[in-house]
Amino acid sequence: MTPEVIASGVTGGQDRPNKPVPHGMKRPEMTAYAIGHIRPETMNEDVLRYIEEIQATMDPFEGRFLVHGRQVEVMEGTWPGTIVLIGFPDIEHARGWYASQAYQALIPLRANHIAGDIILVDGVPTDYDASKTAASLREAAGL
Numbered sequence: 001m002t003p004e005v006i007a008s009g010v011t012g013g014q015d016r017p018n019k020p021v022p023h024g025m026k027r028p029e030m031t032a033y034a035i036g037h038i039r040p041e042t043m044n045e046d047v048l049r050y051i052e053e054i055q056a057t058m059d060p061f062e063g064r065f066l067v068h069g070r071q072v073e074v075m076e077g078t079w080p081g082t083i084v085l086i087g088f089p090d091i092e093h094a095r096g097w098y099a100s101q102a103y104q105a106l107i108p109l110r111a112n113h114i115a116g117d118i119i120l121v122d123g124v125p126t127d128y129d130a131s132k133t134a135a136s137l138r139e140a141a142g143l
Contacts, residue, residue, distance in 0.1 A: 033085055041114045
């Protein structure tokens with residue numbers, strides 16, 4: 001996905017910030033996340049520089065590490081590598097960070113040496129209740 005697509009907010013043909021919220025609820029402010037599944041890494045000067053400089057690219061977008069390079073405890077399936085979880089105030093901040101010139105300049109330092117997947121995702125509101133989502137899905141499916 002190009003930075004332009006990410007910055008525009010259009011992903012997979014959907015504009016996530018305008019997605020309807022079930023039950024007539026107003027969309028509250030929520031956290032969004034950048035998640036990286038990082039495969040076993042090869043440490044070198046480029047990767048070290050990436051790690052040293054990434055925080056400065058996140059600061060203007062109020063990003064902060066919630067998980068960084070921790071080994072995961074696999075409960076089901078397989079998960080080679082580690083995870084990185086960065087929190088942002090909202091999806092617009094996350095998109096802005098990823099598309100920023102500062103971060104785009106750093107990407108090759110990581111991507112040329114470490115395999116991985118990076119995604120951006122909206123969090124759920126603090127009052128989220130999965131049973132209400134199930135009820136809406138049940139009603140929509142006629143079940």
